[in-house]
Amino acid sequence: MSREAMEYDVIIVGGGPSGLTTAIKLKQLDSSLNICLLEKASEIGAHILSGNVFETRALDELLPNWKDLNSPIKTKVKKEKFLFLSKTKSLSWPTWLLPNVQQNHKNYIISLANLCRWLGEQAEALGVEIFPGFPASEILYNEDGSVKGVATQDMGIDKDGNKKDSFEPGIDLIGKVTVFAEGCRGHLGKQLIKKFELDKGKDPQQYGIGFKEIWEIDDKNHEEGLVMHTAGWPLDNNTYGGSFIYHAENKQVFLGYVIGLDYKNPYLSPFDEFQRFKTHPVIRKIIEGGKRISYGARALIEGGFQSLPKMFMPGALLIGCDAGTLNMPKIKGSHTAMKSGIIAAETIFESIKENKDLSIFEDKFNKSWIYEELYRARNVKPSFNWGLIIGIIFTGIDQILFRGKLPFTLKHKHADHETLKPANKMQKIEYPKYDNVITFDKTSSVYLTGTNHTDNQPVHLQLKDPNLPISYTLEKFDEPAVRYCPAGVYEIQKEKDINKFVINSQNCIHCKTCDIKEPSQNINWVTPEGGGGPKYGNM
Amino acid sequence: MKILVAVKRVVDYNVQIRVKEDGSGIITDNVKMSTNPPDDNATEEAVKIKEAGKSKEVVAVTIGEEKAQETVRKALAVGADRGIHVKIDGIIEPLAVAKILQKVVEKEKPDLVFMGKQAIDDDCNQTGQMLSALLNWPQATFASKIEVKDKKLEVTREIDEGLETVEINIPAIVTCDLRLNEPRYASLPNIMKAKKKPIEQLNASDLGVDTSSRIEQIKVEEPPKRKAGIKVSSVAELVQKLKNEAKVI
Numbered sequence: 001m002s003r004e005a006m007e008y009d010v011i012i013v014g015g016g017p018s019g020l021t022t023a024i025k026l027k028q029l030d031s032s033l034n035i036c037l038l039e040k041a042s043e044i045g046a047h048i049l050s051g052n053v054f055e056t057r058a059l060d061e062l063l064p065n066w067k068d069l070n071s072p073i074k075t076k077v078k079k080e081k082f083l084f085l086s087k088t089k090s091l092s093w094p095t096w097l098l099p100n101v102q103q104n105h106k107n108y109i110i111s112l113a114n115l116c117r118w119l120g121e122q123a124e125a126l127g128v129e130i131f132p133g134f135p136a137s138e139i140l141y142n143e144d145g146s147v148k149g150v151a152t153q154d155m156g157i158d159k160d161g162n163k164k165d166s167f168e169p170g171i172d173l174i175g176k177v178t179v180f181a182e183g184c185r186g187h188l189g190k191q192l193i194k195k196f197e198l199d200k201g202k203d204p205q206q207y208g209i210g211f212k213e214i215w216e217i218d219d220k221n222h223e224e225g226l227v228m229h230t231a232g233w234p235l236d237n238n239t240y241g242g243s244f245i246y247h248a249e250n251k252q253v254f255l256g257y258v259i260g261l262d263y264k265n266p267y268l269s270p271f272d273e274f275q276r277f278k279t280h281p282v283i284r285k286i287i288e289g290g291k292r293i294s295y296g297a298r299a300l301i302e303g304g305f306q307s308l309p310k311m312f313m314p315g316a317l318l319i320g321c322d323a324g325t326l327n328m329p330k331i332k333g334s335h336t337a338m339k340s341g342i343i344a345a346e347t348i349f350e351s352i353k354e355n356k357d358l359s360i361f362e363d364k365f366n367k368s369w370i371y372e373e374l375y376r377a378r379n380v381k382p383s384f385n386w387g388l389i390i391g392i393i394f395t396g397i398d399q400i401l402f403r404g405k406l407p408f409t410l411k412h413k414h415a416d417h418e419t420l421k422p423a424n425k426m427q428k429i430e431y432p433k434y435d436n437v438i439t440f441d442k443t444s445s446v447y448l449t450g451t452n453h454t455d456n457q458p459v460h461l462q463l464k465d466p467n468l469p470i471s472y473t474l475e476k477f478d479e480p481a482v483r484y485c486p487a488g489v490y491e492i493q494k495e496k497d498i499n500k501f502v503i504n505s506q507n508c509i510h511c512k513t514c515d516i517k518e519p520s521q522n523i524n525w526v527t528p529e530g531g532g533g534p535k536y537g538n539m
Numbered sequence: 540m541k542i543l544v545a546v547k548r549v550v551d552y553n554v555q556i557r558v559k560e561d562g563s564g565i566i567t568d569n570v571k572m573s574t575n576p577p578d579d580n581a582t583e584e585a586v587k588i589k590e591a592g593k594s595k596e597v598v599a600v601t602i603g604e605e606k607a608q609e610t611v612r613k614a615l616a617v618g619a620d621r622g623i624h625v626k627i628d629g630i631i632e633p634l635a636v637a638k639i640l641q642k643v644v645e646k647e648k649p650d651l652v653f654m655g656k657q658a659i660d661d662d663c664n665q666t667g668q669m670l671s672a673l674l675n676w677p678q679a680t681f682a683s684k685i686e687v688k689d690k691k692l693e694v695t696r697e698i699d700e701g702l703e704t705v706e707i708n709i710p711a712i713v714t715c716d717l718r719l720n721e722p723r724y725a726s727l728p729n730i731m732k733a734k735k736k737p738i739e740q741l742n743a744s745d746l747g748v749d750t751s752s753r754i755e756q757i758k759v760e761e762p763p764k765r766k767a768g769i770k771v772s773s774v775a776e777l778v779q780k781l782k783n784e785a786k787v788i
Binding site: 004006042043045046111113114117129131134152155156164165166168169171173216293436447448450451452530535537538 | 551553554555557560568569570571573721722723724726727728730731767
């Protein structure tokens with residue numbers, strides 16, 4: 001059956017900071033452009049999860065009067081702490097000894113989800129057509145191989161692929177330019193990188209998994225505007241990661257943990273490391289007596305400069321963390337994602353008006369501050385391959401003494417799915433039981449995300465080889481999916497002594513970790529029916 | 540035949556409800572809102588009747604704050620012809636809703652009024668019944684099947700004992716159960732078209748209806764936390780505990 005088609009000047013896939021910025025900037029440059037923005041979440045912001053300490057640099061360029069527009073950017077950073085944790089102790093690192101990139105006194109503590117909701121309102125007011133609940137599920141190509149647009153997902157398909165009564169076919173959205181802004185490990189971005197070899201000559205992309213909980217805490221423990229980071233316990237010297245604790249408005253604390261997905265021990269459970277982290281005396285003291293009100297997790301980019309793919313191709317641009325513009329040592333990606341959106345809009349405007357090739361994107365990008373930032377940040381993450389302690393010493397030299405201008409570039413040697421060691425060579429990790437006060441299990445955590453997927457739809461976590469989890473991954477790595485998934489999607493169930501790999505896809509919170517970390521790249525994340533997934537509030 | 544469908548904007552059914560600290564209500568800031576699910580069934584049924592050629596016009600009406608318009612837009616995107624938004628801020632009780640709907644009915648003169656059997660936020664299950672009394676029209680509640688037969692409706696109702704089929708005269712009120720149908724998806728082109736369909740704005744205060752509260756809300760609280768369960772080692776221990784500790788057998 002041929003699908004209905006609609007034509008626009010520009011199609012944007014994804015309503016995060018980069019996609020929304022592109023839309024707004026394009027409308028500012030030429031209000032007559034027809035722009036369509038697709039978002040897989042049920043509303044803008046519902047799939048957004050981020051720390052977030054926000055640097056306003058890109059927003060200042062996009063909407064210089066944002067302070068007058070009732071933006072949700074309110075809590076200025078007032079104080080900063082950096083702690084090294086051992087199991088029971090903590091050592092405070094003087095903030096003046098922190099590299100510049102980790103100083104936050106000009107920044108704000110925000111909810112990125114709320115910022116996106118607000119950006120969505122700005123975009124709609126300018127006439128951008130925003131369609132939440134409509135995932136782009138397929139890339140459309142012209143005969144010459146250039147990107148023509150995207151198709152939205154068919155709705156109302158049952159788990160066997162048959163059409164239900166409510167079946168509603170997807171439609172073809174055709175644009176002069178299509179912008180892919182799906183965020184980290186976008187499922188279409190992944191296909192584009194492969195097809196157009198955008199990562200040719202680049203290091204393999206590096207990822208992390210980030211957790212976030214929002215707690216409402218006791219007045220006496222709350223210090224609005226306080227930004228705190230930790231390194232060290234509960235992770236060992238060889239595992240890359242750390243925590244954030246941001247005291248936001250309304251007595252809320254944004255508490256989170258990021259772990260590099262290049263970890264080696266298949267027994268490591270990022271979720272349990274995060275839960276355990278909260279039991280450290282310094283952290284427990286903050287949240288004790290408080291209430292956990294939100295939970296979520298999302299993969300993030302850590303590869304930076306060396307791993308950043310080419311961001312243009314015939315007919316399309318790949319921006320934000322769909323490409324990988326996060327600045328790792330800064331622990332920030334929103335401002336760079338937005339800047340890449342501004343550059344994308346300027347590129348598209350010139351391409352449509354003056355018939356210029358989209359390759360002008362690269363020159364604009366390389367001349368902008370985003371390039372400078374990512375270039376200077378490039379050696380930090382790879383230096384942690386030498387362990388936490390040497391990594392910190394090197395980072396001190398690289399960032400404080402040389403300001404990122406050392407005359408060499410360290411490489412990312414492995415993709416994250418290649419780093420796991422066989423289970424029989426690694427030590428099992430015993431995690432403490434959840435106390436349901438400070439620490440919680442996955443089920444009650446996922447419950448807080450509001451995640452739902454319509455019943456009776458095809459499983460959106462596809463196995464390339466359905467036998468591999470049991471025949472190989474379980475044997476060799478003790479099936480790490482059970483542990484790396486932050487939502488309890490994967491289970492090994494024993495039925496009459498036969499192991500079965502179970503995928504509870506309705507629990508999926510769209511973090512993409514499985515797509516990244518599965519040692520044989522056997523799990524392919526595709527979009528479920530529109531509107532599915534988490535319903536994050538102020539994440 | 541003209542069908543009026545009443546739709547309400549509520550907190551999405553997937554969202555975990557949080558109570559405000561002062562007990563004055565629930566938190567709705569930055570919370571995903573949707574159409575009350577059985578109202579979607581009501582809209583779907585009305586549109587189906589229209590598609591079957593038995594109705595000429597489907598009008599969707601909502602009552603509430605500015606953003607409640609989204610609910611009407613959604614109904615327009617799945618096939619309603621035009622919308623009415625009665626603007627009023629704050630929480631309004633079923634009787635006030637029924638009185639406002641009565642005014643809308645007097646103005647629009649529909650043959651049928653459809654709505655969900657209850658809203659998932661306050662679970663009142665009263666508006667349809669009250670509107671029926673105010674208009675002195677017959678009502679069929681908890682409908683799981685509706686057949687239009689000339690000047691009559693045959694409605695199958697979900698009741699405790701099973702299914703009950705009733706026949707009522709038109710004009711009538713029908714409140715809809717989730718089993719009535721499977722609401723369709725709004726397609727992208729239809730969402731576009733819905734943006735151009737008219738929504739008439741009315742102010743509740745202009746309708747001459749007393750919307751003041753008749754119920755005093757004392758406090759909103761979360762249900763008490765369930766205590767963690769325990770594992771028993773044998774059936775005997777279970778029976779012993781049920782007998783001596785729980786005292787249920």
